[in-house]
Amino acid sequence: MFDDYWHIYGESGSGKSTLMNIIGALDRPTEGEYYFNGVDISKLSDKKLSKIRNSTIGFVFQNFNLIPRTSALKNVELPMVYGKVPKKERISRAKELLDMVEMSSRYDHNPNELSGGQKQRVAIARAMANNPSIILADEPTGALDSKTGRTIMDLFHNLHSQGKTIVLITHNPELAKETERIVTISDGNIISDSRGSSGEDYSEIYNSEEWGEDNEN
Amino acid sequence: MIGIIVGVSSVVLIMSIGSSITNAVKMYFAGSLGDNRFTSYVSAKNGKNFSVKYDELYELAGKLPNVKGPLLESSDYINGRAHVDGEHYSAAVLRGVSPVYSDAHQLIMLCGRFINMSDCKGEKSAAVISNVAAENCFGSTENALGGQLSVIGDDGRIVELTVVGVYKYIDTKGKLEKMADKRLLASDAYCSYEYMNLKIGVDTSALEFEEFTYITDPDVDMRLLVSSAQDILSARYDDPDYSISCYRGFSRTKETNSMLQILILVFAAAAGLSLVVGGISLMNTMLVSVKERTKEIGTRKAIGASNSSIVFQFLLESVVICLVACIFGILFCFLVIAVLRQNLSVLFDLITDDSLKSFMKTNNISISINFLSVLVSVLFSVVVGVLFGVYPAVKAAKMQVTDALRYE
Known part of the structure; x- marks a missing residue:
């Protein structure tokens, strides 16, 4: 599924966040298996799980979840700190990423000195820190006004065009249309899987139970 | 934090003042109670007369280790x-x-x-x-x-x-x-x-002594010295009819010192208890901090922090808090000691015993910080930081990522 731009769409309580937690190796499935790059996530130790989260997955949250009282630069550095990247390299990479999300002038600002859109940009830069194979964004525009949300979406498009796999979760059907592939969830089941722009239907190819295994391999 | 500041400063203050008192008492006793002297007695049996000549007194002094010389008074x-x-x-x-x-x-x-x-x-x-x-x-x-x-x-x-x-x-x-x-x-x-x-x-060279006192260097092991003096003296006058015995001066310094030290340690332990109370309040603070930062912990774990790095982060935090508190406590002690030093004469006036009072005043007895106690309290506050930081830190690390992220 690399090089994909997915959209998981569903109403509140449909189970999309749970799915996202499992994809992001934040949670272990109560039943069934989840293979990530061929590894069964449910059987991994905390250390290995955190390593996977650190190096191969980038998270973007609805409420930004930046570390308070910590500068934008330090926030972007943090995943690299946990990834034991040398300090010099870490700082130059963090600056590069902040430049990419057009936050060059805000290196030393703390989260409380940033607007919502700016915070989300920093969060995206942070998600990109260790150059993960996949970016998981849980309602990234949910807490933003539509104009700012637009710029954030543009950023994701941009990242995708650079070859990142992106999984977006929203309950905004408008945003869903922009992506290549839309997975619709209801009551914990995938009810449709279609091409966003072309409208091609994937749902006959996958059923909900095989979905994870087939694609992650 | 306040608890630890109070704890550290009371430990350091008690130990500093205590050791200053011990030193003063040691000095006071050293002269007046004869802790730097021993006395030898010569006795003869069978009606013989025996005594040590003046010249021999100095000769013997040269042979004994740590002995300065005989104490003579006309x-x-x-x-x-x-x-x-x-x-x-x-x-x-x-x-x-x-x-x-x-x-x-x-x-x-x-x-x-x-x-x-x-x-x-x-x-x-x-x-x-x-x-x-x-x-x-x-x-x-x-x-x-x-x-x-x-x-x-x-x-x-x-x-x-x-x-x-x-x-x-x-x-x-x-x-x-x-x-x-x-x-x-x-x-x-x-x-x-x-x-x-x-x-x-008086003809000095003709003088004979049956009893004589030697003054020794301060802080020598008098027990050891007395026994070696006895050996040397006995060997010199190897005659079954004579016996020479040595006695320590009326010495109470060691006993008094050890008693004082026990007292001071008891007080210091009581003060140390307040450090423990400080530790408990620190634990409380850390638990609140962990609760407040649930979301941050969740985020950190989501971006790749392992359990051990979360534990380390919170442990480090509590140790740093303890050390900072410790530094404040020690600074406070320096302040208190400085104030005390300025007002020593007022303090000495509180002493009821006249000779002790004048001794304190004339010998420039002063109070100074006991650096051992500073070291001990720094180490102790690190231990408190770790000990009372472990529980909150482990609690933080054990959080479920998903729950922590959802926490508002």
Whole structure:
């Protein structure tokens, strides 16, 4: 599924966040298996799980979840700190990423000195820190006004065009249309899987139970 | 934090003041109770007479380790006045003593020197007088050095003296205050034992001693010294009819010190308890902090923090809090000690025992920070930081990422 731009769409309580937690190796499935790059996530130790989260997955949250009282630069550095990247390299990479999300002038600002859109940009830069194979964004525009949300979406498009796999979760059907592939969830089941722009239907190819295994391999 | 500041400062203060008191008591006892001397007794059986000659006293002193010399004081003294001229005089009691006399009686030299061995051997007229006598006779202590005095005894004996040193007169009973004419205050003047004997008509070389006292270096193991002295003396007079025994001076310093130290440690332990209470309040603070930062912890774990790095982060935090509190506590102690040092005389006035009070005042007894206690409290606060930081830190690390992220 690399090089994909997915959209998981569903109403509140449909189970999309749970799915996202499992994809992001934040949670272990109560039943069934989840293979990530061929590894069964449910059987991994905390250390290995955190390593996977650190190096191969980038998270973007609805409420930004930046570390308070910590500068934008330090926030972007943090995943690299946990990834034991040398300090010099870490700082130059963090600056590069902040430049990419057009936050060059805000290196030393703390989260409380940033607007919502700016915070989300920093969060995206942070998600990109260790150059993960996949970016998981849980309602990234949910807490933003539509104009700012637009710029954030543009950023994701941009990242995708650079070859990142992106999984977006929203309950905004408008945003869903922009992506290549839309997975619709209801009551914990995938009810449709279609091409966003072309409208091609994937749902006959996958059923909900095989979905994870087939694609992650 | 406050708890730890209070804990650290009470530990450091108690230990600092305690060790200063111990030192003062040690000094106080060293002179007055004879902790730097031992006495030997010679006894003979079968009706024989046996004693040690004057020359042998010094010879033996040379053979014994850590022994400074024999404590000798002339059998007679001259009570009278030390005159420069008719106008300048001071009441004095002239005594002939050996050089170690100043160690035995803790004399404080203000200028010049005490009687030394060359004075003894040459039977020189060198003398040491009190600062009161120096001021009476020469106007000041400095002027006294090299000054010539004639001590005229009430019985008419006259001894010529050359001042080589001035010691500090310890006015234990406040006599000096009450004297209208300072010249009438009788203070001791010292010349060599040998010179005094010459003046009072005693043949020093013919003197024999059945009992004699040696002054030792301070802080020697007296038990060990006494036993080796006994061995040497016994070997020297290897005769079944004689026995020589050595006794320690009336020494209580060690016992008193260890008692004081136990007391101080008990107080310090009580103060240490307040550190533990501080630790508990720190744990409470850390638990609240962990709760408040649930979301942050969740985020950190989501971006790749392992359980151990979360534990490390919170442990480090609590240790740093403890160390910062510790530094504040120590700074506070320096402040308190500085204030105490400024007001030492006020403190000494609270002492009811007169001789102890004057001893404290005259010996410049002071209070200083006990650096061992600083070290101990720094180590202790690190231990408290770790001990009481572990639970909150583990609690933080054990959080479920998904729950933590959802926490508002």
